[in-house]
Amino acid sequence: MSHAGPNNVNVNTKVVRRQNAKPKLLVVDDEPEIREIVREVLAEHFEVIEAENGKQAVDIAQRSLPDMILMDVMMPEMDGIAATESIRGMLTTRHIPILMLTAANTKDYRIRAFDFGADQFIGKPFDFEELTTRLLSVYRRSRQMVNPATKEVRFLNLELNLDAKEIRIDEDRVELSPVEFDIVKLLVLNRETLVTRQKIIEEVWKSKEAPDRVMDAHIVSIRKKIGAFRGTIKTVYGSGYILRGE
Numbered sequence: 001m002s003h004a005g006p007n008n009v010n011v012n013t014k015v016v017r018r019q020n021a022k023p024k025l026l027v028v029d030d031e032p033e034i035r036e037i038v039r040e041v042l043a044e045h046f047e048v049i050e051a052e053n054g055k056q057a058v059d060i061a062q063r064s065l066p067d068m069i070l071m072d073v074m075m076p077e078m079d080g081i082a083a084t085e086s087i088r089g090m091l092t093t094r095h096i097p098i099l100m101l102t103a104a105n106t107k108d109y110r111i112r113a114f115d116f117g118a119d120q121f122i123g124k125p126f127d128f129e130e131l132t133t134r135l136l137s138v139y140r141r142s143r144q145m146v147n148p149a150t151k152e153v154r155f156l157n158l159e160l161n162l163d164a165k166e167i168r169i170d171e172d173r174v175e176l177s178p179v180e181f182d183i184v185k186l187l188v189l190n191r192e193t194l195v196t197r198q199k200i201i202e203e204v205w206k207s208k209e210a211p212d213r214v215m216d217a218h219i220v221s222i223r224k225k226i227g228a229f230r231g232t233i234k235t236v237y238g239s240g241y242i243l244r245g246e
Helices: 033-042 054-064 080-088 107-116 126-148 178-189 199-203 212-225
Strands: 002-004 009-014 024-028 046-052 068-072 097-103 120-125 150-157 158-161 168-169 172-174 234-236 239-244
Touching: 024 033, 024 054, 033 046, 033 126, 046 054, 054 068, 054 080, 068 080, 068 126, 080 097, 097 126, 120 126, 150 178, 158 178, 178 199, 178 212, 178 239, 199 212, 199 239, 212 234
Parallel strands: 024 046, 024 068, 068 097, 097 120
Antiparallel strands: 002 009, 150 158, 158 168, 168 172, 234 239
């Protein structure tokens, strides 16, 4: 069942049930009507807390440490991109998944959002069933990334063994270098979500910078070695990579 909300938002209240404890979701938007609709529709799945601008969002993120953030872009005092950059710059909050939400669904905005640390970009108007599914999917991946519940992670025909640092495709072992394994692990644990070049540098090389040609060479090598994988490593030019299914 759907109904129209403010700004032509298509509100679909048919959502997937969760059986686990509700994760905490910080919704950041300067329009009270949008926050109210998001809170009502997502209340079954999330404990929703709110902020009305980017400056307030940074403060609440520090104090409440939400599991996820749904961040509008165009807001007074501090916009969503500046707030995302600030949240990513703090050790206690840098790991929190951030989904950017805006009516300005242009290439330039998407690139800026990804460059400053957004995990996904959702344009207005949006469907709440799709939004809920994407939020839950990103949340599950983030929990797995922080504290893997299993030593084996499967995606399509690829199997990742975290203990053995081994990758198999269709049960066949793929020989990867340690750096290649770490890159693939990062992409698999964040599958269907943009992994920025900066995040790869920080997580794999444990530094703030690495030559672009070095990362590019590793990605080229990985693509050749996992050629039998039924998904793809998609390049988002100027931003990073997304591991996608068929």
